[in-house]
Amino acid sequence: MALMLGIESSCDETAAAVVENGKKVLSNAVSSQMAKHSVYGGVVPELAAREHLTAIEKVCAEALDSAGVTMKDIDAVAVTHAPGLIPALLVGLNFAKGLAAANQKPLIGINHFIAHMYGAFVDSEEAVFEDPNLYPMAALVVSGGHTSIVIIDSDGKSRVAGATIDDAAGEALDKGAKLLNLGYPGGPVIEKLAKGGDPAAFHFPRSLTGTAGKAVAPEHRFNFSFSGVKTALLYHASNHSEDGSAASLEGQFLTDTLASYQEAVVDVLCSKVFDAAKHYHAKTVLLCGGVACNSALRERFMKDVPQGMRAIIAPKKYCTDNAAMVAGLAYHYYNAGTFCDLSLDTFARLPHVTEVPFKGIRS
Ligand code: KG4
Ligand code: ZN
Secondary structure (H helix, E strand, C coil): EEEEEEEECCEEEEEEEEEECCCEEEEEEEEEEEEHHHHHCCCHHHHHHHHHHHHHHHHHHHHHHCCCCCCCCCEEEEEEEEECCCHHHHHHHHHHHHHHCCCCCCCCEEHHHHHHHCCCCCCCCCCCCCCHHHHCCCEEEECCEEEEEEEEEECCCCEEEEECCCCCHHHCCCCCCHHHCCCCCHHHHHHHHHCCCCCCCCCCCCCCCCCCCCCCHHHHCCECCCHHHHHHHHHHHHHCCCCCCHHHHHHHHHHHHHHHHHHHHHHHHHHHHHHHHHCCCEEEEEEHHHHHHHHHHHHHHHHHHCCCCEEEEEHHCCCCCCCCCHHHHHHHHHCCCCCCCCCCCCCCCCCCCCEECCCCCCC
């Protein structure tokens, strides 16, 4: 049995979790700073760092307590070190280094992007990360910082088939809500306010899909672009408001606008990932990351999955940032003996993922 303590501080959630053997979540503590950032309409990195600093010790203690363990029982300390906001990452990383060194435990550096994919496997009875029958897999990682399609083969070799060339899908939702003055984070706000709206009421552009009669360049077939839909929302809102301000839409018009905007984002995400899944002969399509909390997206993903492919969606609680996905993934590095020393650094970005850690599993 191996117990990992996972720590996550890449953005605006301070999280810690204890996971047994990559699967059993013994605790999953999350402290959200959303309310602090909402007044600014987005995450302020220095404020995030200060909030992480205030919360991190308590959150880690809570994770250990509710798992009913102490640091003595922990086999390794795993921490998100990239990609993310540097000031925010630094707090989690340095805390993890201190904890690991003081307790003489190995340190494991976790890639946040791979951890999001692992969110679909950590607590699941049905889906086993290293099950060769699931591969090739087309994974759509869709969050506030990422919108990418990763193709993973049964040996763990991976390649990014496509990614956003401008905004991430979550950013499009957050910025869309901001320009309509609806609050932060925009994804959940839009989902809530779009309920009862007509998704076909207005047409918003689906960039790089070829649907506007403009052929897509082959290199953009699996890429995304969300800056156009956001600009279209701005014009739509200001053209339809009495005072010309985008922030004054109301009633059914607002509801229909949001349902149509959300629909455009969902449409592009699903059509691109399913096209990639078919192109790469995937057996499984995976949906994960914060935006994967969205019910319209989840429903469409399940409904439109190409025949013969298995659809896996991460549970909502492991879609937004959490440390269970960090501690779960860490088990695979632990088994492989892949540890980091105290020189482990933070990175705002990382090169595209080329491998996921299957080889660490001992049979
Ligand atoms: O994975 P995450 O917590 O952090 C990043 O790694 O970015 O994702 C946050 C993103 C935000 O853009 C937020 O608006 C979006 O996930 N999000 C949603 C929903 N819940 C969170 N988007 C659409 N519908 C939701 N219910
Ligand atoms: Zn994330």
